[in-house]
Amino acid sequence: MGLKAALSKPFAAFVVKGINKWKKNAVAVQQDVLAGLVRDAQHTAFGRDHDFKSIRNYEDFKKRVPVRDYEDLKPYIDRVVAGEEDVMWKGKPLYFAKTSGTTSGVKYIPLSKESVPEHVKAARNALLTYIHETGNASFVNGKIIFLQGSPVLSKKNGINIGRLSGIVAHLVPAYLQKNRLPSYETNCIEDWEEKVDAIVSETIHQDMTLISGIPPWVQMYFDKLTEQSGGKKIKDIFKNFNLFVYGGVNYEPYRAKIESSIGRKVDAIETYPASEGFIAYQDSQQDKSLLLLVSAGMFYEFIPADEYYNDNPLRISLEEVELDKNYALILNTNAGLWAYSIGDTVKFVSKNPYKILVTGRIKHFISAFGEHVIGEEVEHAILSVANEEGVGITEFTVAPQVAPAAGELPYHEWFVEFSSPPLDMVDFTKKVDKALQEKNIYYFDLIEGKILQPLIVRSLQKDAFVNYMRGQGKLGGQNKVPRLSNDRKIADELRNFTI
Structure with missing residues (x-):
């Protein structure tokens, strides 16, 4: 040694x-x-x-x-x-x-x-x-x-x-x-x-x-x-x-x-x-x-994520947090940021000591139909199925398709770059959709009520996300692709890389 x-x-x-x-x-x-x-x-x-x-x-x-x-x-x-x-x-x-x-x-x-x-x-x-x-x-x-x-x-x-x-x-x-x-x-x-x-x-x-x-x-x-x-x-x-x-x-x-x-x-x-x-x-x-x-020179505050956009949301300190609830994280720092909304969401899994998981971004969600699907939910849905079936995923992102082809219901469109694709894409897609329904009751209701059709997976070419980031001038460093978004800016670009 x-x-x-x-x-x-x-x-x-x-x-x-x-x-x-x-x-x-x-x-x-x-x-x-x-x-x-x-x-x-x-x-x-x-x-x-x-x-x-x-x-x-x-x-x-x-x-x-x-x-x-x-x-x-x-x-x-x-x-x-x-x-x-x-x-x-x-x-x-x-x-x-x-x-x-x-x-x-x-x-x-x-x-x-x-x-x-x-x-x-x-x-x-x-x-x-x-x-x-x-x-x-x-x-x-x-x-x-x-x-x-x-x-x-x-x-x-x-x-x-x-x-x-x-x-x-x-x-x-x-x-x-x-x-x-x-x-x-x-x-x-x-x-x-x-x-x-x-x-x-x-x-x-x-x-x-x-x-x-x-x-x-x-x-x-x-x-x-x-x-x-x-x-x-x-x-x-x-x-x-x-x-x-x-x-x-x-x-x-x-x-x-x-x-x-x-x-x-x-x-x-x-x-x-x-x-x-x-x-x-x-x-x-x-x-x-x-x-x-x-x-560490920071005082933390928390706003329940489902109240964040309310006119007068609940705003609490560490003493009042609950376990397994998504909060928008608010910072006060010894560099002079005051009641600053950092944009991240976290949930507590322990209060002795206080331990968290980062669950996503408060602005990164899909709620085109009132479902408010968040990053933690889409990651769980695809990874639980991928791990079970030995499917390898390089990167993915999700966006709503609110204006599908005539006669089709709207849907969530998933853009996935696989390192080892599923043997049966139709079955894989059905399982991911079911997993998301189990994770988000609002999404379940929209599928059951025939407001949405089940999600659709678009398989992407190798290095699709690298090429997309290069095209955006955001390759490397601290840049990363959002897991999901409520618009189609990223989705429409990624359509150029579909298989």
Whole structure:
């Protein structure tokens, strides 16, 4: 065992001891976090506008600070981007994480000197928690790769701007830098396919032990490694590869193909990092749910997903959440985001400690006929059948067809790229439809009432989603295809790739 691996175990034990303290007192910790955030921001423009000085508890906070999305907060954010100090948080941000908005164009998410260390600590603690549970620290002695966006940053009014993954590249602790690949020069390549080719060249003969990234782009990396090595499995290229760290999308649709590419099962850690904050990570190999980070400079609020678009939806703190109920996640952060609707939905599977599953996006749903089908439901429907029948799925998305051919009922149209297609597509489609009916009572009623016909699956060409993303200029990085949408923008493009 190398020195780093040996030292990491007692350090992991120390860190986990601290984590266990706040796990047991999550509600009280969250109350303290809110009080601290309000106190620290009371002299900002936002704090004055919302009378932070008079806030004594969460009920006061709700009365003074409405829930907003990026568009609603944009007047304040624009002032921060323009270089004004003390607008939403003390001073100026250290960075802006640049993301793509649907209506705003580019969005600028502030990262402060208080929030940046929380991103780093959470990523570190996810690994240390794993080491403490499993005793496996060998990966720290080998080479580690983070498949991420370019670390090249621009400046705007003295503030560094870049993609979150590119910013994070500058924050990797010194003790990991010597182990880390690819090189800075390769990481700076903007074209994703050119970049992956360069990463393959740099890593194919290295002792890679930990690989991290968004699953579809990791799969592209694996495919190119296999191609370059003459068909070898990843386990034969990287004999000591034993830990996969991922986030950004649900891993389950990709699990079978990635494990097939590797050639054996490896331990995996799911993380939930967002530009707005590092929210949760998987803290046990025995449990796929994610530990909510209640002591990370963020105060969480929750709105029941089925009430989100109501005029006066229920808005609650951690203390009031219920198990197995979908909530829209609302953040208040030590970078100055206040009652900010991040757009994700989560559900709690445990309250001791508080653990979540990410279930989708509040705006990613199909409700063209009142069914309100969500991402978790479509993923369950297709994966439960695919796993039972040994069908391999590379990627998929779903959209409503509200204007079918004359004489046909409307339907949900599924665009699926199979890595190993079903032997009987008609039977497979019927089973997926039945599984969705069982998961969503409104969809069941629409099928039974002959308002909708059963879903239709369109089989897509190999690399259809890669080619679609390339055409959109969104290949690689943090980009991903929505599982479902309430319009046909993606569907109409994907029709060009049907078999």
